[in-house]
Amino acid sequence: MRETSYQELLPKALEQLPGGAFLTVKAGDQVNTMTIGWASFGHIWSKPVCCVLVRYSRYTYELLEKAADFSVSFPLGGKLRQALHIAGSTSGRDGDKFARAAITPVPGIKIISPYVDDCDLVYECKIVYKLPMDENALEPMIQANLYRQGDYHVMYFGEIVGAYMK
Template sequence: RKGDTIMIIQRINFNEYSSEALEQLKKGAFLTVKDGNEINTMTIGWGTIGYIWNKPIFMVAVRYSRHTYKLLENAKEFTVSIPLNNNLKKELSYCGTKSGRDVNKFEECNLSILEGQKVSTPIIGECELHYECKVVYQQVMEPATLDEEIKKRSYSNNDYHVLYYGDILDAYLLKK
């Protein structure tokens, strides 16, 4: 419940909305992590949904410089909340440019924190599509093996990503 609104969870197959999820990902989605009592969300624009190790996987990339990196290293789980109908452009922009070290993004953007179903990390209530994931593998990027064009374009400052492969434990739509 959010206020007087009843929220209905409609479970979906992990790949049922993958086309919509990946289309929105280009515009932004929320990656949320909870470590102990600290909760942070950040905007991601990259990720993949796939099937590896006989598991549905959501792979996210987090730079070492991000506050979320330290939290994710401890938590080993995350949620991805994706707006489908709500235009959260302003909130996505804010959460992509401000650090959780300095501000409470949930308060600043008036985003609701709703309990996760299968993980202790919450979801963002204003989004319709949600993935709850447990990290089953992570890989530090190896700069020597990266395409030179991508390296120049995305890593001129040498702030590389760690790739986190999350077993999708739950996928659902949140309906009001």
């Protein structure tokens, strides 16, 4: 992987995002990955920041609560489509998701959490803020369409400390 600026990766990352990326977290000796389709990239607190949204029901949420950092790995061009499907439809609570999805965690370069091998773009992020969603502050149509059952997201803001491309 070649280190680059987070801006250089951004157009391709944003194009891929709705199709899925791997959010990977390590806390203690527990490691997991899950597919995300939502994230926000920007400049906050004079830092490059990536914000991911994770519902309380996810095993990944449990790990993020104990973790210092996370990575977001993007496979491009339809690569790892089946793995994205498996990582986005099964839980790490029920066994090793990397094995099930036939993907390999690679040790993080600047962070503790690994990234996913064979991905084209990787962001390494150090958690600097977390924000549970406030249902009373949410626009009613979004509430009705996406949170009918509750299970709100917690937003984790990560300072982008490394950006890499193949």
